[in-house]
Amino acid sequence: MKRLIYRRDFLRASLALCASLAAPSVRSCEFYTTTLRITHPWTRASAPDATTAVVCMKIDDVIESDRLIGVETPVATGAEMVDEGVPASVNLFIPKGRETLFGEEGRQLRLVGLQHPLMIARTYPLRLQFEKGGIVNVELNVDYMPLATPFSFTRQ
Numbered sequence: 062m063k064r065l066i067y068r069r070d071f072l073r074a075s076l077a078l079c080a081s082l083a084a085p086s087v088r089s090c091e092f093y094t095t096t097l098r099i100t101h102p103w104t105r106a107s108a109p110d111a112t113t114a115v116v117c118m119k120i121d122d123v124i125e126s127d128r129l130i131g132v133e134t135p136v137a138t139g140a141e142m143v144d145e146g147v148p149a150s151v152n153l154f155i156p157k158g159r160e161t162l163f164g165e166e167g168r169q170l171r172l173v174g175l176q177h178p179l180m181i182a183r184t185y186p187l188r189l190q191f192e193k194g195g196i197v198n199v200e201l202n203v204d205y206m207p208l209a210t211p212f213s214f215t216r217q
Contacts, residue, residue, distance in 0.1 A: 094194025
């Protein structure tokens with residue numbers, strides 16, 4: 062009887078191990094809506110007198126075209142899109158099957174009216190509102206990334 066119990070424990074442990082290896086891993090910097098995935102929203106630490114901060118992130122795994130229609134955070138009074146140097150209200154079409162990058166170059170999502178400096182190694186709440194995907198609460202990481210390093214993501 063005791064041998065049967067050990068065999069069951071061994072089989073359960075083996076099954077749990079196999080299940081954990083087969084299941085896709087979820088990284089803590091990924092956030093999902095019903096239509097897409099947001100990967101690693103981050104910004105740089107800001108100077109004490111800064112009034113804006115650029116949010117960098119990647120939106121991919123878009124299974125249905127959607128639109129980013131709002132951004133809210135307690136650390137800023139508002140947000141704006143900057144594309145080709147022209148600021149505009151937050152209203153960005155995200156096409157199905159495409160990857161959308163927000164970075165320090167090109168298309169930018171900028172927080173305006175910073176309430177206080179953003180400090181390195183801190184996280185701040187950021188609420189993104191999508192037309193079809195709804196509202197998703199993400200964590201905005203304040204990272205340090207050297208200027209010479211290109212904005213890129215690798216999928217693991």
